[in-house]
Amino acid sequence: MTSAAAGREAAFRRCLYLGTRNEHDATEAVFAPFTDDPLSRLTWFLAAQRSGLAAIFDSRASDACVLSGAVVSDLVRRLDLDLLATGTTVAEVTPTGPLDALAVDYLILGSRLGTQALRLRLFSGHASDTIPAYFRAPALPQLWSAHCVALDAIPPDSARADRIIEDVKTGFALFGHAAAAQKT
Numbered sequence: 620m621t622s623a624a625a626g627r628e629a630a631f632r633r634c635l636y637l638g639t640r641n642e643h644d645a646t647e648a649v650f651a652p653f654t655d656d657p658l659s660r661l662t663w664f665l666a667a668q669r670s671g672l673a674a675i676f677d678s679r680a681s682d683a684c685v686l687s688g689a690v691v692s693d694l695v696r697r698l699d700l701d702l703l704a705t706g707t708t709v710a711e712v713t714p715t716g717p718l719d720a721l722a723v724d725y726l727i728l729g730s731r732l733g734t735q736a737l738r739l740r741l742f743s744g745h746a747s748d749t750i751p752a753y754f755r756a757p758a759l760p761q762l763w764s765a766h767c768v769a770l771d772a773i774p775p776d777s778a779r780a781d782r783i784i785e786d787v788k789t790g791f792a793l794f795g796h797a798a799a800a801q802k803t
């Protein structure tokens with residue numbers, strides 16, 4: 620067992636959650652200006668999502684077989700539609716990586732869980748056609764479940780497990796850069 624894996628007795632999906640919680644919460648905190656004042660920070664939030672999701676996906680390893688490819692295409696299309704109306708130019712950030720396919724899927728599919736929670740918190744009771752297209756993307760719980768099964772097939776004490784945890788941390792940091800880069 621590697622030192623980074625010491626104490627990983629749970630299935631890997633749980634280890635990954637615990638091992639990257641601090642980075643998730645730091646990324647969530649970056650978006651506090653939006654959750655505190657959704658109306659005036661909506662364009663910034665959408666531009667940051669557009670930039671961050673694309674940067675994570677474009678950081679995938681060249682041989683990566685990801686589950687989330689069609690999801691990213693759909694989200695980017697929705698974000699472009701939402702942003703078009705505002706005339707916003709998205710500041711792109713340089714991809715990093717190469718990131719493991721499971722790290723990319725975890726970040727992209729996991730970010731949908733947060734967006735669903737935000738939709739309920741911010742837009743409950745709003746008419747569907749008044750909500751940005753990004754927040755109306757489907758939840759896709761089966762895809763998330765399939766991803767969790769793939770995570771649990773990874774031995775928690777393996778070198779690949781270590782790499783996925785590090786790559787998820789790198790992806791969260793990249794998302795933070797994307798948020799900081801937006802001028803809106």
Ligand code: HEM
Pocket residue numbers: 632635636643646647650651654725726727728729730731732733734736737790791794
């Ligand atoms: C305003 C910003 C965000 C908020 C409020 C937020 C909130 C949440 C919430 C409430 C959950 C748990 C949902 C559930 O279990 O049903 C969650 C899960 C998750 N979020 Fe976020 N999130 C935010 C941003 C992000 C971003 C930008 C990413 C990725 C780049 C991300 C990645 C994840 C992942 C991977 C999970 C799944 C954790 C697990 O169960 O292993 N989140 N988020």
